[in-house]
Amino acid sequence: MLEIDFNKLRDAMVGLDSIKLTGKVKKVVGLTIEVEGIRAFVGEVCKIYVGLNKFIYSEVVGFKDKGVLLMPLGDLTGVAPGCQVEATGKTLNVKVGQELLGKVLDGLGNPMNGEKFRTETEYKLDNDPPNPLTRKRIDTIMSTGIRAIDGFLTVGVGQRVGIFAGSGVGKSTLLGMIARYSDADVNVIGLIGERGREVREFIEQDLGEEGLKKSVVVVATSDQPPLLRLKGAFTATAIAEYFRDQGLNVMLMMDSVTRFAMAQREVGLTIGEPPATKGYTPSVFAMLPRLMERSGNSDKGTITAFYTVLVDGDDLNEPIADAARGILDGHIVLSRKLASKNHFPAIDVLGSISRLMPQIADEKLKQKASELRDILATYKDAEDLINIGAYQKGSNPKIDRAIQLIDKVNSFLRQGMTEHNDFKSTYERIISIG
Numbered sequence: 001m002l003e004i005d006f007n008k009l010r011d012a013m014v015g016l017d018s019i020k021l022t023g024k025v026k027k028v029v030g031l032t033i034e035v036e037g038i039r040a041f042v043g044e045v046c047k048i049y050v051g052l053n054k055f056i057y058s059e060v061v062g063f064k065d066k067g068v069l070l071m072p073l074g075d076l077t078g079v080a081p082g083c084q085v086e087a088t089g090k091t092l093n094v095k096v097g098q099e100l101l102g103k104v105l106d107g108l109g110n111p112m113n114g115e116k117f118r119t120e121t122e123y124k125l126d127n128d129p130p131n132p133l134t135r136k137r138i139d140t141i142m143s144t145g146i147r148a149i150d151g152f153l154t155v156g157v158g159q160r161v162g163i164f165a166g167s168g169v170g171k172s173t174l175l176g177m178i179a180r181y182s183d184a185d186v187n188v189i190g191l192i193g194e195r196g197r198e199v200r201e202f203i204e205q206d207l208g209e210e211g212l213k214k215s216v217v218v219v220a221t222s223d224q225p226p227l228l229r230l231k232g233a234f235t236a237t238a239i240a241e242y243f244r245d246q247g248l249n250v251m252l253m254m255d256s257v258t259r260f261a262m263a264q265r266e267v268g269l270t271i272g273e274p275p276a277t278k279g280y281t282p283s284v285f286a287m288l289p290r291l292m293e294r295s296g297n298s299d300k301g302t303i304t305a306f307y308t309v310l311v312d313g314d315d316l317n318e319p320i321a322d323a324a325r326g327i328l329d330g331h332i333v334l335s336r337k338l339a340s341k342n343h344f345p346a347i348d349v350l351g352s353i354s355r356l357m358p359q360i361a362d363e364k365l366k367q368k369a370s371e372l373r374d375i376l377a378t379y380k381d382a383e384d385l386i387n388i389g390a391y392q393k394g395s396n397p398k399i400d401r402a403i404q405l406i407d408k409v410n411s412f413l414r415q416g417m418t419e420h421n422d423f424k425s426t427y428e429r430i431i432s433i434g
Helices: 008-014 145-151 169-181 196-214 226-245 256-271 282-292 319-327 336-340 363-387 397-413 423-432
Strands: 023-028 030-034 045-051 052-063 065-073 082-088 093-095 122-124 159-163 188-191 217-218 249-255 302-310 330-333
Touching: 023 302, 030 052, 030 397, 045 065, 052 423, 065 226, 082 169, 093 169, 122 169, 122 196, 145 363, 145 423, 159 169, 159 397, 169 188, 169 196, 169 249, 188 226, 188 256, 196 217, 196 302, 217 226, 226 256, 226 282, 282 319, 302 319, 319 423, 336 397, 363 397, 363 423
Parallel strands: 159 302, 159 330, 188 217, 188 249, 249 302
Antiparallel strands: 023 030, 023 082, 030 065, 045 052, 045 082, 052 065, 093 122
């Protein structure tokens, strides 16, 4: 006689949700989908069924009356009034593991070449920053391989730095050089809101085969929905956090924070937030520290972060640049004037600062960097007089010394794309000037 173990069946049914609540699409306005009939929380992932066993993912971004507002994580094609909507009860996670190295991922962490990951480990996209009291102090120099940065704007392991520049001044090229030549164990690069053409160009030309081997690249191009561009930045940060938790020194590079802010502005305006400075909504300025505070040191490892900020019209006081400067531990300004003189990387040393250089660099380097800054400033003030021949040698000893050393200083600051200098050689060279 067949015996059935009802205890096993009862145990299997304990906690089983036998009732599945579904809703339906009420209307679509712009990028928002208004849904009725479901209960969901902000940040929850929902499925919108657009055919038999075919669905698109979306996320809860707000509420209106008794309805829920969703934004798609993909194309809206096929969504119509009455489409079935199912709340998953989960937030977005990203799969992480060593096999991510050398891979190019989309904004949700899926491989862009279609292959599947074997790893089952997942990290939340929206993690909390490390506890301020468990963060290790920054006391070690991170060599970037860029003379202008290592000599004048020394960066520490776990520091967060902004690269501020207008379009076409060399931000991506500088990021590629840092990725290839830095001392980091792993690079995580987020290309947020970039032109599709530039992605492969950056990977093959700026990053190169050597840089890609120790890198993970997350791509969310400008044509993708704003929510997906936002998630691309959080995906890159979550992957960097995974490698930090393995005890590694991670280099996180994000290009660009401005396009991240623009994506959040689109989301905010769509769900009814009031526009504030230059049309940016209040949530933009709340989101920036949430993103940037997650990098830095923890009690396990480090994330040294470089965030590029695209400044509109080369205005360094525009809202996003101003907000980012207040959050980060230093800023590197790229000058269009220097770039037009074929001076690359076009780092404006006088307009840039590393807030941690006084703590991590030795006295000899700090003194020499200060002396050479003085020479650059003196020459800049007197440049017009020198160029028109109005300055007479001997009139001012400081200007005479600036004229004598300016070529050596500029030679030190210029560096070819394939030219690599470790920190020791940079240190010796800058000390020898003058």
